[in-house]
Amino acid sequence: MLRRFRLEEPESVAQASELLGRFGDSAKIYAGGTELLLAMKEGLVQYERLINVKKLGLNQISAENGTIKIGALCTHHELELSPVIQQRLPSLLKLEQNVANVRVRQAGTIGGNLCFAEPHADPGTLLMALGAKMVAAQGSAKREIAAEDFFVDAYETSLAADEVLAEIVVPAPGANARSAYLKFGYLERPSVGVAVAFNLNGANVSDVRIAVGCAGPAPKRVAEAEALLSGKTKDEATRNLAQAGAIAGRAAQAISDLHGAQDYKEHIVGVLLKRTFQAAVS
Amino acid sequence: MATALTRRSDAQTIPVSFTLNGRLQEIDVEPHELLLDLVRDRLGLTGAKRSCDVEVCGACTLLVDGRPVSACTTLAFEVRGCSVLTIEGLADNGKLHPLQQAFIEYGGFQCGFCTPGMLLAAKALLDENPNPSEAELKHFMHGNLCRCTGYKKIIESIMAAAKKMRASA
Amino acid sequence: MQFQKEVEILASREKVWQFIWDVDRFIACVPGCKDAKTVEDGKRYSAMMTEKVGPFKVEFPTTIEVLEREELTRIKARASGADNKIGSRMKIDLDVHLRELDNKTILSFTAGVDVLGKLAALGHGIIKRKADQVLDEFAQAVKKKLEGDA
Numbered sequence: 242m243l244r245r246f247r248l249e250e251p252e253s254v255a256q257a258s259e260l261l262g263r264f265g266d267s268a269k270i271y272a273g274g275t276e277l278l279l280a281m282k283e284g285l286v287q288y289e290r291l292i293n294v295k296k297l298g299l300n301q302i303s304a305e306n307g308t309i310k311i312g313a314l315c316t317h318h319e320l321e322l323s324p325v326i327q328q329r330l331p332s333l334l335k336l337e338q339n340v341a342n343v344r345v346r347q348a349g350t351i352g353g354n355l356c357f358a359e360p361h362a363d364p365g366t367l368l369m370a371l372g373a374k375m376v377a378a379q380g381s382a383k384r385e386i387a388a389e390d391f392f393v394d395a396y397e398t399s400l401a402a403d404e405v406l407a408e409i410v411v412p413a414p415g416a417n418a419r420s421a422y423l424k425f426g427y428l429e430r431p432s433v434g435v436a437v438a439f440n441l442n443g444a445n446v447s448d449v450r451i452a453v454g455c456a457g458p459a460p461k462r463v464a465e466a467e468a469l470l471s472g473k474t475k476d477e478a479t480r481n482l483a484q485a486g487a488i489a490g491r492a493a494q495a496i497s498d499l500h501g502a503q504d505y506k507e508h509i510v511g512v513l514l515k516r517t518f519q520a521a522v523s
Numbered sequence: 524m525a526t527a528l529t530r531r532s533d534a535q536t537i538p539v540s541f542t543l544n545g546r547l548q549e550i551d552v553e554p555h556e557l558l559l560d561l562v563r564d565r566l567g568l569t570g571a572k573r574s575c576d577v578e579v580c581g582a583c584t585l586l587v588d589g590r591p592v593s594a595c596t597t598l599a600f601e602v603r604g605c606s607v608l609t610i611e612g613l614a615d616n617g618k619l620h621p622l623q624q625a626f627i628e629y630g631g632f633q634c635g636f637c638t639p640g641m642l643l644a645a646k647a648l649l650d651e652n653p654n655p656s657e658a659e660l661k662h663f664m665h666g667n668l669c670r671c672t673g674y675k676k677i678i679e680s681i682m683a684a685a686k687k688m689r690a691s692a
Numbered sequence: 693m694q695f696q697k698e699v700e701i702l703a704s705r706e707k708v709w710q711f712i713w714d715v716d717r718f719i720a721c722v723p724g725c726k727d728a729k730t731v732e733d734g735k736r737y738s739a740m741m742t743e744k745v746g747p748f749k750v751e752f753p754t755t756i757e758v759l760e761r762e763e764l765t766r767i768k769a770r771a772s773g774a775d776n777k778i779g780s781r782m783k784i785d786l787d788v789h790l791r792e793l794d795n796k797t798i799l800s801f802t803a804g805v806d807v808l809g810k811l812a813a814l815g816h817g818i819i820k821r822k823a824d825q826v827l828d829e830f831a832q833a834v835k836k837k838l839e840g841d842a
Binding site: 242274275429 | 534535537553554555556557560576577578579581584590591592593596597598600644647662663664665666
């Protein structure tokens with residue numbers, strides 16, 4: 242049994258922000274509950290109020306003006322079914338199809354996943370490599386937060402206490418854009434996740450973005466590894482993969498835990514970097 | 524686990540009107556009630572099991588509007604306006620569903636603990652995709668764990684049921 | 693979990709030693725620690741330790757016992773507390789050394805940290821990182837406080 246709480250069901254972001262501002266730490270946003278309810282069941286957190294944000298209409302997906310907008314309250318399953326995601330963001334489609342299990346995908350939302358900022362999660366890593374921006378709403382005000390600035394630490398984002406994550410904006414990949422995400426895990430949650438995105442023009446690789454997640458407290462871009470692949474030919478970049486992988490591994494800030502030792506995770510980052518690059522390039 | 528909730532007079536209650544195994548139910552729930560406790564303790568339907576309690580094993584699987592959910596981690600009020608199916612509602616007036624029949628014929632269960640969840644998940648799969656490949660089946664059923672069978676006969680049972688259901692469709 | 697920290701302080705050993713026993717100011721250097729009280733001068737102290745990892749907050753009413761004391765050189769202490777709301781216990785075995793180097797003092801300590809109960813569900817790795825951060829901030833705060841006072 243959960244401890245008793247009051248349910249609030251605001252019908253606008255303004256109402257939701259007001260409730261968050263008024264009740265502070267004693268209230269929490271509740272979407273799919275796939276992470277929050279687990280923490281509550283464990284007794285790790287307690288709230289007097291849960292603020293149901295599923296009536297705010299934040300579950301639209303659209304493509305317009307060179308951007309793809311994903312409502313924060315879209316479930317992973319809705320992302321799987323979306324023609325926009327299927328056609329325009331195939332690497333994200335594949336990621337969403339493999340989040341947790343079919344029941345979590347039905348209830349869990351992408352916004353909830355990003356905001357809970359559990360280190361062992363998938364979407365943040367790929368969204369970072371895709372250049373996504375998180376749109377935070379407070380009352381009627383909105384601000385865009387680059388993915389790199391969104392994840393502060395394990396279980397911590399840069400959202401203000403009364404902000405609601407409204408949508409995720411991803412630049413529409415161009416004709417030469419390639420991306421891939423791979424994860425490794427043998428427990429229920431992923432242990433290591435690596436995403437790459439780049440432009441491939443003939444044999445020339447450019448605008449490389451590499452993100453590493455799950456191994457450390459939060460997903461991170463790895464500029465030093467990107468530099469070894471960007472502005473190179475396919476073959477040159479491939480020859481640099483081992484070194485880039487080693488750099489990315491160390492940059493992951495891997496923590497030794499039940500998912501594996503630090504050096505093991507660093508090694509897996511290298512392996513996944515190689516495989517994601519090869520998958521994206523082919 | 525309490526079978527009757529003691530309510531404080533100032534407790535918030537939410538009226539939940541939903542269809543349960545084809546029948547209309549109207550019930551008041553408190554916000555913190557979990558769907559699994561509602562179904563097992565207040566409605567007496569104990570087919571769904573509390574097993575891992577962390578949404579991993581699938582033993583608590585229920586279908587809400589045809590979608591598989593982990594009842595252990597779903598708040599009860601979320602089924603308002605929905606159609607809920609438990610294992611007790613799978614058979615049609617005593618006539619076994621083709622999936623249930625197949626699980627018997629092909630040996631898809633041993634202790635039976637995971638079976639209610641397996642059957643409901645399989646039903647959701649076949650409702651969405653009447654002709655799944657084995658890979659598609661495994662992907663969908665990936666979140667339903669079984670400690671007894673080694674899964675081979677579960678797969679065979681579902682594939683056999685699917686074939687039968689397609690033939691009589 | 694074992695941690696080892698060392699910090700160079702531009703102050704005399706006497707000054708650092710004095711500071712350590714000025715319980716209020718010393719405890720204030722531990723991030724999240726407040727309400728320091730002397731229960732038995734030189735032997736037992738109490739404080740409230742609060743830490744936060746994202747939405748997870750812990751409050752440990754903590755008892756600190758001084759186990760060994762070598763004037764101007766060494767302190768061995770044990771801090772222990774329990775957060776009954778979350779169902780977790782915490783224990784820190786602290787071994788603090790002071791030594792002089794030129795006109796500086798090297799403050800070094802080893803900390804054995806144990807966290808038991810529900811909090812451990814967060815993951816050993818996250819707790820280890822947090823403990824490391826707290827001890828780093830603590831060492832830096834002590835240095836700053838001592839060097840700040842002319």
